[in-house]
Amino acid sequence: MPPEAQTVQQLVRYLRDLLDHDRQLTDVWVSGEISNLTRASSGHIYFTMKDHSASLRCVFFRNNNAGQGDQLEMGASLIVHGKVGIFEQRGELQLVVDFVQPAGVGARQAEFERRRALFEAEGLFDPERKRVLPRFPERIGVVTSMNGAALHDVRTVLQRRWPYAEMLIQPTQVQGDAAASSIAEAIDTLTPKNARASWPDVLIVTRGGGSSEDLWAFNEEPVVRSIFSCPIPTVSAVGHETDITLADLVADVRAPTPSAAAEVVTPDRVELQEQVRQLQLRQHQQIRQLLMRAREGVTQDILRLDRALPDIEHWRRRIEAVTNTLHHQMTIATASIRNDTTALIARLDALSPTATLDRGYALVAHDNGKAIGNAFEVTPGDMINIRWRDGSRQASVESDK
Numbered sequence: 001m002p003p004e005a006q007t008v009q010q011l012v013r014y015l016r017d018l019l020d021h022d023r024q025l026t027d028v029w030v031s032g033e034i035s036n037l038t039r040a041s042s043g044h045i046y047f048t049m050k051d052h053s054a055s056l057r058c059v060f061f062r063n064n065n066a067g068q069g070d071q072l073e074m075g076a077s078l079i080v081h082g083k084v085g086i087f088e089q090r091g092e093l094q095l096v097v098d099f100v101q102p103a104g105v106g107a108r109q110a111e112f113e114r115r116r117a118l119f120e121a122e123g124l125f126d127p128e129r130k131r132v133l134p135r136f137p138e139r140i141g142v143v144t145s146m147n148g149a150a151l152h153d154v155r156t157v158l159q160r161r162w163p164y165a166e167m168l169i170q171p172t173q174v175q176g177d178a179a180a181s182s183i184a185e186a187i188d189t190l191t192p193k194n195a196r197a198s199w200p201d202v203l204i205v206t207r208g209g210g211s212s213e214d215l216w217a218f219n220e221e222p223v224v225r226s227i228f229s230c231p232i233p234t235v236s237a238v239g240h241e242t243d244i245t246l247a248d249l250v251a252d253v254r255a256p257t258p259s260a261a262a263e264v265v266t267p268d269r270v271e272l273q274e275q276v277r278q279l280q281l282r283q284h285q286q287i288r289q290l291l292m293r294a295r296e297g298v299t300q301d302i303l304r305l306d307r308a309l310p311d312i313e314h315w316r317r318r319i320e321a322v323t324n325t326l327h328h329q330m331t332i333a334t335a336s337i338r339n340d341t342t343a344l345i346a347r348l349d350a351l352s353p354t355a356t357l358d359r360g361y362a363l364v365a366h367d368n369g370k371a372i373g374n375a376f377e378v379t380p381g382d383m384i385n386i387r388w389r390d391g392s393r394q395a396s397v398e399s400d401k
Helices: 008-021 107-122 151-161 178-189 221-229 248-249 259-262 268-307 312-351 352-356
Strands: 028-039 045-049 055-060 076-087 091-102 139-144 166-171 202-206 234-238 362-364 385-389 391-396
Touching: 008 076, 028 055, 028 391, 055 076, 091 107, 107 221, 107 248, 139 151, 139 178, 151 202, 166 178, 166 221, 166 268, 178 202, 178 221, 221 248, 234 248, 234 259, 352 385
Parallel strands: 055 091, 139 166, 139 202, 202 234
Antiparallel strands: 028 045, 028 076, 045 055, 076 091, 362 385, 385 391
16 A cells, blocks of 8 residues: 655645754745845845755845845855745745855854844944943942963052952853853853842943854853843953954943953042042132132121111210200209299298398287288287298287277
């Protein structure tokens, strides 16, 4: 009996699954010359990659070819990256392209540019997301090898510039196949989600110089994404000044060397002390100027008050003059009143009956005290009072003669 037959669709999908699960075929670089170039109205680009003995159909979909499609020209030599797939409707093998690079660039450099374009499209290198480094860090995290010169350089600079900060070192591999996962794990270890209080204020990811192969771990996706998701500001210092890694591009700040990274994250205590001294001098000068201006202001206020207030001495002299005048006038008035009073008393004394009595006369009055002015006011038998200067007597009228 013949074996059970598969449908074409089943076989093609089986082949597609094989291709999708083959890691070597899902991450492949191919170099060759372009032919049969077609730009569809949908935005997709179709072409063939060929060399002297073989050819391979390629498709560059619109969502991947933005900014890169202009490099495709008939007869151009390119290096392309993509994955091998199968076009089910025709059962044709094809390369699904996601990145193109002109021929002549090394495969490693081409892969660097591909990853760079991929991460840039995702916004991992966006300048707006870059964070400002803390000015006075209390804890500084360092992810690097314990055996490299980078750690020594960083420690030396930190102790010289800012010995007040605590240095938190997280050892890691910095090259080799396992380096990328080790670096990413070290970054995550220093910033555990459930222990925010233990985080450093800033993180340095660093290693010393080396070949591009030695530095390649810092271009790997785990490292790039770990730095991108790091919750604290990061500084990348990988290799020498001329070395650029993807870790440098995604970090908040890129330093050309490990020593420079240590300088970037810390203030110089000597310079800071000088700044404080200069600030104190400026403050003292400002205080002196304020005091001088205040003293001048008080002086001006006193002068204004002197001008606004009356002249106390002037008024004192005037009051004394008025007082003296009043006293003089009172003296004169008192003397005049005294003289007038004396004269009046003298007149009253002259008119007083008592004064008459002093001259030897007597005052005759009825019993009721009414003076008797003539003899006809009394009759015999009336009782009268006779008053002399030195006493009085009561008498009775005996006759009218």
